Amino acid sequence: MLFRTQSAAVYGIDADLVDIEVDLTPARGEADAPSSITIVGLPDAAVRESRERIRAAINNSGFFFPFHKTTINLAPADVRKEGASFDLPVALGILGANGDLGEQDGVADVLSVGELSLDGRVRPIRGALPVAIRARASKIKSLLLPEENAKEAAVVTGIDVYPVADLRGAVELLAALTAGAPEHRPAPLRVDVAQVLAPDGRASVDFREVRGQQSAKRAIEVASAGAHNILLIGPPGSGKTMLAKRLPTILPPLEFEAALELTKIHSVAGLTGRTGLVTERPFRSPHHTISDAGLIGGGSVPRPGEVSLAHHGVLFLDELPEFDRSVLEVLRQPLEDQKVTISRATMSLTFPASFMLAAAMNPCPCGFWNDPTRECRCTPLQIQRYVGRISGPLLDRIDIHIDVPAVRFRELTGDGPPAESSAEIRARVVAAKERQHERFRHEGIYANAAMTPRLIRRYCRIDGECERMLEQAMGRLGLSARAYDRILKVSRTIADLDGAEEIRPQDVAEAVGYRSLDRTYWT
Numbered sequence: 001m002l003f004r005t006q007s008a009a010v011y012g013i014d015a016d017l018v019d020i021e022v023d024l025t026p027a028r029g030e031a032d033a034p035s036s037i038t039i040v041g042l043p044d045a046a047v048r049e050s051r052e053r054i055r056a057a058i059n060n061s062g063f064f065f066p067f068h069k070t071t072i073n074l075a076p077a078d079v080r081k082e083g084a085s086f087d088l089p090v091a092l093g094i095l096g097a098n099g100d101l102g103e104q105d106g107v108a109d110v111l112s113v114g115e116l117s118l119d120g121r122v123r124p125i126r127g128a129l130p131v132a133i134r135a136r137a138s139k140i141k142s143l144l145l146p147e148e149n150a151k152e153a154a155v156v157t158g159i160d161v162y163p164v165a166d167l168r169g170a171v172e173l174l175a176a177l178t179a180g181a182p183e184h185r186p187a188p189l190r191v192d193v194a195q196v197l198a199p200d201g202r203a204s205v206d207f208r209e210v211r212g213q214q215s216a217k218r219a220i221e222v223a224s225a226g227a228h229n230i231l232l233i234g235p236p237g238s239g240k241t242m243l244a245k246r247l248p249t250i251l252p253p254l255e256f257e258a259a260l261e262l263t264k265i266h267s268v269a270g271l272t273g274r275t276g277l278v279t280e281r282p283f284r285s286p287h288h289t290i291s292d293a294g295l296i297g298g299g300s301v302p303r304p305g306e307v308s309l310a311h312h313g314v315l316f317l318d319e320l321p322e323f324d325r326s327v328l329e330v331l332r333q334p335l336e337d338q339k340v341t342i343s344r345a346t347m348s349l350t351f352p353a354s355f356m357l358a359a360a361m362n363p364c365p366c367g368f369w370n371d372p373t374r375e376c377r378c379t380p381l382q383i384q385r386y387v388g389r390i391s392g393p394l395l396d397r398i399d400i401h402i403d404v405p406a407v408r409f410r411e412l413t414g415d416g417p418p419a420e421s422s423a424e425i426r427a428r429v430v431a432a433k434e435r436q437h438e439r440f441r442h443e444g445i446y447a448n449a450a451m452t453p454r455l456i457r458r459y460c461r462i463d464g465e466c467e468r469m470l471e472q473a474m475g476r477l478g479l480s481a482r483a484y485d486r487i488l489k490v491s492r493t494i495a496d497l498d499g500a501e502e503i504r505p506q507d508v509a510e511a512v513g514y515r516s517l518d519r520t521y522w523t
């Protein structure tokens, strides 16, 4: 007796269909131990281990495990199958072959994924959203998913998503779906995407809560408007993290397609939980002890790293000089290409990684260099070594450095007139971004930060007065030619924030101010 069910496997952030064939043959003699299970079709250890789990789940759900030799084939055979998400479709296939599911035709347009526990409960899996997108593309009508994953899959329209709690529930659901009149079919889970995407006004943080630090806030606004990476330099307790955390709140709201892409990444990483669509721009803040693989992605079957989890949002590296040099080196590819490619012997996968980099550091090893209230005891050599730990190529990708001076904590959070809200700042950022979209419509980029030297020559023309000012600053601060280009790009963004067609002297002057590291350390 042969029975087929359908499932899917996730590779990178996309899923592929997997056909599951279950064949039962009567056991004959000693060679065929009764109730033996063989899985073929390139299963990994986790899939092979599923045999005993599935047997227990079937028995503990009130069904009989067939007293037959059971062969399970996962197709296509040339792609590696990993993990436990085939438990449910394999169990359904066995029950189907055993005659517990009715006709084969009844499950022809049903796809299922889910891990089983020994008592038959269905446990959550990674990548429910990519599975739903793939299933819809294959015109599959119904998708059976663990309850925990159903909401995130249900944002995909055009396919019916049914949450299942346990194996028995899945069998009863299939019976209800295949038998009886259409009006008695169980109702699928529906999610109102428009409502999910609508801002609920509950953003956990807001710039309104940060008083003072006007110049740092301004620098963050400029950085957001032009997609410039930013480095905040200040003593402990000056509010660097507090400021960086609020950066995503002034970026434009996520559009549906971007939210869907982001949710796919978080879904594959197993981070979506019960929330469904990821609608807020992410803020990822990995500790400086993070490994290359943790930052970039990795594992035997590669999973997305922090750079991809920060896609469409902000990657914040606090204590930048404390990060391992090799870890910072691997940031170069995503910063350049907005994606990471991870190669393995068996496959090569690409994850999107378009994020804004925000970093923070103390001005010196003790943290109190240039602090009016505390004395710094670091030697110039110690300071130089400390700053020197950040690799030059990484620093080259950071357009804006800004000093965040010490303030009393009460000043940051105390009473007094409220500061400007994130929504007000965001309105200016959105307007500046629209100007850039218009400007770069035919250039293949979206933001000032991405301008090549050729585009800088074209779009950042400056008049004689600006030119003289810039040359003076270069001489006085000893700035390099690369710093010159960076200042021009940031000047363009400052002019865009003000709705100005041309770059003006005040724009250049402000941009020159965003080169703290050059000014203090590199001269």
Ligand SMILES: [Zn+2]
Residues within 6 Å of the ligand: 364, 365, 366, 367, 368, 369, 376, 377, 378
């Ligand atoms: Zn110090």
